[in-house]
Each structure stands twice: as structure tokens, then as C-alpha cells.
Amino acid sequence: MRIAILSDIHSNLEALNIALKDIEAKKPDVVVCLGDIIGYGANPNECIDLVRAHCDIVLLGNHDAALFDPSLVVFFNPLARTALQWTLRTLTPENVAFLRSLRLTTELHNILFVHASPTRPAAWEYIVDQTDAQRHFPSFHQQLCFVGHSHIPGIYSVEGKEAMLLQGKRYIINVGSIGQPRDRDPRLSYGLFDVEEWNYGLVRLEYSVSTAAQKILDAGLPSALAYRLFEGR
Ligand code: ZN
Numbered sequence: 001m002r003i004a005i006l007s008d009i010h011s012n013l014e015a016l017n018i019a020l021k022d023i024e025a026k027k028p029d030v031v032v033c034l035g036d037i038i039g040y041g042a043n044p045n046e047c048i049d050l051v052r053a054h055c056d057i058v059l060l061g062n063h064d065a066a067l068f069d070p071s072l073v074v075f076f077n078p079l080a081r082t083a084l085q086w087t088l089r090t091l092t093p094e095n096v097a098f099l100r101s102l103r104l105t106t107e108l109h110n111i112l113f114v115h116a117s118p119t120r121p122a123a124w125e126y127i128v129d130q131t132d133a134q135r136h137f138p139s140f141h142q143q144l145c146f147v148g149h150s151h152i153p154g155i156y157s158v159e160g161k162e163a164m165l166l167q168g169k170r171y172i173i174n175v176g177s178i179g180q181p182r183d184r185d186p187r188l189s190y191g192l193f194d195v196e197e198w199n200y201g202l203v204r205l206e207y208s209v210s211t212a213a214q215k216i217l218d219a220g221l222p223s224a225l226a227y228r229l230f231e232g233r
Pocket of ligand 1 (some may be wrong): 063133
């Protein structure tokens with residue numbers, strides 16, 4: 001069984017289209033979206049439609065949740081807040097209802113999937129390095145936990161940051177972001193995991209950053225949201 005895991009699409013249709021085309025060619029058995037379909041980019045409805053059509057499991061992200069939970073908006077920086085308000089005006093009622101229906105976690109083949117962290121999924125804590133990852137291992141019983149949220153890919157065991165998986169060990173794996181990578185690499189990222197082979201790979205692909213950025217400017221969204229895509233930050 002092969003599982004494709006994507007996260008943090010953030011209304012970036014250009015990046016999502018490239019990722020889905022690649023996933024279609026690789027034919028995984030299950031496609032999981034870890035949330036944050038919307039926020040920042042210019043095509044929220046189109047991205048939700050594609051996720052609904054192509055992903056078998058879709059989880060809730062903090063940007064999705066903030067659409068209908070105003071208490072979360074106070075944690076957003078001004079750029080994210082502006083994008084959220086724009087998204088709320090742009091989304092169809094049907095797509096708002098879809099986001100509202102999403103759950104925080106799911107489990108499959110002894111693997112936990114969650115947007116932010118396994119300890120308190122609705123607290124939206126960031127896992128960006130080994131120190132962050134370490135304290136979450138006691139809070140889940142599955143062998144693997146896939147997360148997104150920080151937009152920074154990484155494989156973590158209790159011992160440290162890892163380059164690959166060893167049989168029998170437990171890991172927290174961050175698959176990075178489709179629509180707004182923040183590890184200084186502007187290419188989109190998503191994860192591919194083979195359950196039987198116990199093999200994980202991070203896929204990095206180029207997409208038309210300039211098209212996605214131009215759409216953000218044309219929509220009247222903050223220009224910083226366009227420029228950061230070129231730098232992957
Ligand atoms: Zn995000």
C-alpha cells in the first residue's frame with residue numbers, strides 16, 4: 001500500500017495541479033491531505049474542488065478552521081488575516097460547509113495523520129526541528145505520525161533528525177507544503193510512503209511560481225504573499 005501525503009496547499013492552484021499530475025502518474029493507493037487548503041493564495045475554490053476530487057482523506061488545518069472560529073484569527077499575522085478575510089468573501093457556501101465538516105486526525109495502518117501536532121491537534125503547535133518533534137513522541141501510540149503546518153519538511157525520530165526510515169523505529173514526518181514552502185526551496189513538496197516496503201520519500205517539484213504570484217497581486221492580496229513564493233520562505 002502506497003500513500004501520498006500532501007499539506008498546506010494554501011489556495012495555490014498552480015502548485016496543486018503539478019502535484020496532482022505527479023500523484024496521478026505514481027498511482028498511490030491512498031491520497032491524504034493534511035489540511036490548510038486555503039489562505040494566502042488566489043484560488044481557494046478551485047483548490048477545494050480538486051482536493052475533494054482527488055484526496056481520499058482530508059483533515060482540518062488552522063487556516064481552514066479560522067474561517068469559522070474567529071478566536072483563532074488573533075494568532076494570525078496581519079498578512080494571513082487579510083488573506084483569510086479575502087478568502088471568506090471568495091469561497092462558495094458549499095466549500096465553507098465542506099471545510100467545516102473536516103476532522104482533526106485520522107489513523108490508517110498504524111499511522112497517525114494530523115495537520116499540526118499529535119499532542120493537542122487543535123492547539124496548532126509547530127514542529128520545525130528536533131526539539132519540537134521530541135516532546136510529541138509520548139503522545140501518540142502509532143509507529144508513524146505525518147504532519148504539515150510548519151511548511152518545513154523533515155523526518156524525526158526520538159534521537160534526532162533522520163535522512164531515511166529504519167524498520168521498527170518510530171518517526172514524526174513533516175511533508176512540507178504544496179503551496180507555500182518555507183525551507184528556502186521554492187519547489188512544492190509532498191510525501192510518498194510505502195507501508196510494506198517501509199520506505200518514505202519527499203517529492204520536490206517545480207511549478208509556475210510567477211503565475212501563482214501574479215494571481216495573488218491581481219486579486220489585491222498583500223504583495224508580500226506573492227514575493228515570498230519565489231524565495232520559498
Ligand atoms: Zn499552513
